[in-house]
Amino acid sequence: MKKLINAVPDVVKEQLEGMAAAHPDLIKVHYEPDYVYRADAPVAGKVAIISGGGSGHEPMHGGFVGMGMLDAACPGAVFTSPTPDQMYEAAQAVNSGAGVLFLVKNYTGDVLNFEMAADMAYAEGIPVQNILIDDDVAVKDSLYTAGRRGVGTTVLVEKIVGAAAEAGYNLEQCADLARKANSYGRSMGMALTSCTVPAAGKPIFEMGDDEMEFGIGIHGEPGQKRMKLIPADELTDMMAKEIIHDKAYSRTVRELVDGQWVDKELVDEPFKRGDKVIAFVNSMGGTPVSELYAVYRKLAEVCAAEGIEIVRNLIGPYITSLEMAGMSITLLKADDEILKFWDAPVKTPGLRWGV
Amino acid sequence: MSTVTKEQVVRWLEATAAVLAANKGYLTDLDSAIGDADHGTNMDRGFKKVMEKLPTVADKDIGNILKTVGMTLISSVGGASGPLYGTFYMRGGMAADAKEELDAGDLINVLQGAVDGIIQRGRAQPGDKTMVDALLPALAALKQAVADGQELPAAVAAAVAAAEQGMKDTIPLQARKGRASYLGERSIGHQDPGATSSHLILNALLGVL
Secondary structure, three states: OOOOOOOHHHHHHHHHHHHHHHOOOOEEEEOOOOEEEEOOOOOOOOOEEEEEEEEOOOOOOHHHEOEOOEOEEEEEEEOOOOOHHHHHHHHHHHOOOOOEEEEEEOOHHHHHHHHHHHHHHHHOOOOEEEEEEOOEOOOOOOOOOOOOOOOOHHHHHHHHHHHHHHOOOOHHHHHHHHHHHHHHEEEEEEEOOOOEOOOOOOEOOOOOOOEEEEOOOOOOOOOOEEEEOOOHHHHHHHHHHHHHOOOOEEEEEEEEEOOEEEEEEEEEOOOOOOOEEEEEEEEOOOOOHHHHHHHHHHHHHHHHHOOOEEEEEEEEOOOOOOOOOEEEEEEEEOOHHHHHHHHOOEEOOOOEEOO | OOOEEHHHHHHHHHHHHHHHHHOHHHHHHHHHHHOOOOHHHHHHHHHHHHHHHHHHHOOOOHHHHHHHHHHHHHHHOOOOHHHHHHHHHHHHHHOOOOOOEEOHHHHHHHHHHHHHHHHHHHOOOOOOOOOHHHHHHHHHHHHHHHHOOOOHHHHHHHHHHHHHHHHHHOOOOOOOOOHHHHHHHHHOOOOOHHHHHHHHHHHHHHHHO
8 A cells, every 4th residue: 555644543634634724714623523614604694514424535525615615524534434423513513503404425324324413413403404415327226226326416516505505595495405406416437446445455446457447436336347448438428328318216315304204205307408517527536637628528529419518517536536546427407596506606625716 | 040241241342342353354355345345444443432431331231331332333433334333232222221130031122122223224124135134033043042941141142143144144145235235236245244243243242151
């Protein structure tokens, strides 16, 4: 294992210390339990948006804390979901009284821990809602799996809903917008290499020089299938079409309503010709931006041929898997409400415009 | 009349911490085949915390001790196993409220509460390739052995044997819960790490009786 670390147990803590040192105007860090929060939190009258997940996906989520995006982020150990006490104490720290929205990527660990945190917050009288992000089209069915994973759409939903909260949306409106934006987003990822979790000390999986893993999530877990490496154009065409032609997706999610967990049946409608989208080409960490542009070039071509109009884009490493080489593509249907909040100002360590 | 004393419960937890530390690499290897390569590390971290907390509650009743274990795991393990094993010990502890020792009926209630808690939190069914596949057969075997009039060490031995069989039976299963479910058919042929840690935990109990 070749990494810029000191001691394995200190990896997450030293990263947080570095963030706090670099961005004192934007964020503060609380330790034990660990969470990153807005320097000016709680923001009076504003719904607090909180996310979290395993570390190793930087800049997500800690890098998205700040004006117009998240109020707090809870980092777990590398690729391990954070714990309910982190989320609960973060909620207490940033809740202005307008309530807290937990944005939760659909991974079993994240889901279970955020559910426990929501139970704790509700018991303390904090208005709270959990909305799941589950956008990974590599997972075809929800009946025989834990459902679609939360991947690239997470970054876009955090930006969009963060701006809505900043603009004065109440908790229910924020939750509705998050649910809608999630249902409008679809993603697909692939890996050229594995990656090494510091505590494990060796790559999560082995891959030959001429191979790639198609349909991965963001934790280095093996994907949908192993394939021979193909040229960027062919790969981009394949991934874009998996996303654009993905059929309606239905699943049952659990949401907190008046202190009770209730099942809700949600359906994502497929893309159709004439849709406007935000296109997000993301590096898994090891792939350079130059290659992302090569992918974007082909993605734009495929979208045009399919009658999908890209009206905004985001290109770069925003939701990563340590040093893994590979990329993901996300398309998110953009209506006027979503575009307005996408364009709104944001000022965080990892994403900044309009200020 | 055989019972599990409070001292044995404390030794069970100590033995659990030791066996999870010893099997940290093994559990993580199992998890790297079909999950995210952290189960051994996470369980070891959690039970090291439990060992720090244990002296502060060792003089309390068994329910209190087990609930403290649950809370400690919930706040230190993370992943899916944190809430699941946390709930396991919390709900087991609720069934042992104010008890200074557990007779066979009490032990059944503890395991029943613990397993119900895991199923409620994780919503796994038998055959989904999870810890439930080791725990449910163990609970059934414990009940059967007690109903047959067996003394506690023998009844727990039957439960451990059933957990071991259930654990091995996860090998040909296709996962339907957790990260392993994303592998589809590729999850077949691997033993489930959660079922494995569940077997280790029950086997640690047998070791102190």
